[in-house]
Amino acid sequence: MERTINQKLCMEIILMRHxxxxxxxxxxxxxxxxxxxxxxxxxxxxxxxxxxxxxxxLAFSASRIISSPLPRALSSLKALGLxxxxxxxxxxxxxxxxxxxxxxxxxxxxxxxxxxAVYPIMWSAWK
Numbered sequence: 001m002e003r004t005i006n007q008k009l010c011m012e013i014i015l016m017r018h019x020x021x022x023x024x025x026x027x028x029x030x031x032x033x034x035x036x037x038x039x040x041x042x043x044x045x046x047x048x049x050x051x052x053x054x055x056x057x058l059a060f061s062a063s064r065i066i067s068s069p070l071p072r073a074l075s076s077l078k079a080l081g082l083x084x085x086x087x088x089x090x091x092x093x094x095x096x097x098x099x100x101x102x103x104x105x106x107x108x109x110x111x112x113x114x115x116x117a118v119y120p121i122m123w124s125a126w127k
Contacts, residue, residue, distance in 0.1 A: 011122055014062055018057065018076040022047030028105040034115075035098050037108050043073035068092035 021043030025037045028041035039044040051059075059065070059080045067073045077084055096112055097119045106114075 010015040014058060016059065016076075019046035019049035019051060019079060021045070021072045022049070025108060028107055030105055030112065031098060031101045031111060034111045037102070038096055038098070041108075042070060045071040046079060047075075049076075049079065049122065051076070051079050066091055 021040045021041060021044040025040055026033070029037050030077070059077075059082055065082055065084045066086045067075065067077060067089070069087050069089055070092050073092075074084070074087070097115050098111075099115060099118060
C-alpha cells in the first residue's frame with residue numbers, strides 16, 4: 001500500500017504473525033527432545049484457529065502478500081482467504097539454537113527463552 005504524505009510517496013509495510021499453531025507437543029521435554037519438539041512445531045499448521053476481523057481487514061488492504069513457507073504461515077493466509085504473492089524461506093523466523101544439557105525436563109517455552117538468552121554468549125565464545 002502506498003500513500004502520498006506531503007508530496008512524498010511512502011510505502012506502508014504490514015507485518016502479521018501467524019495464527020496459533022495446532023501443535024501441542026509434550027508439556028515438558030529434555031534439551032535433546034527439544035529438537036524434535038521444534039521440528040513438530042515447524043510442521044504445524046494453525047488448525048481451526050480463526051483470525052480476528054481486524055486481521056482480515058488489515059490483510060485485505062495489502063497490495064502484495066509475502067510469506068514464509070512454514071505451514072502455520074500458509075494456513076494463516078488460507079484462514080484469511082488469501083494467497084501469497086511470494087513464498088520464500090528468507091521470511092521464516094530464525095532457527096532456535098539447541099544446546100544439550102542433561103537431567104532437566106522443562107517446558108518448551110522455558111527452553112526457548114533459555115536458548116535465546118544463552119545463544120549470544122555461546123556464539124561470541126565460538127568466534
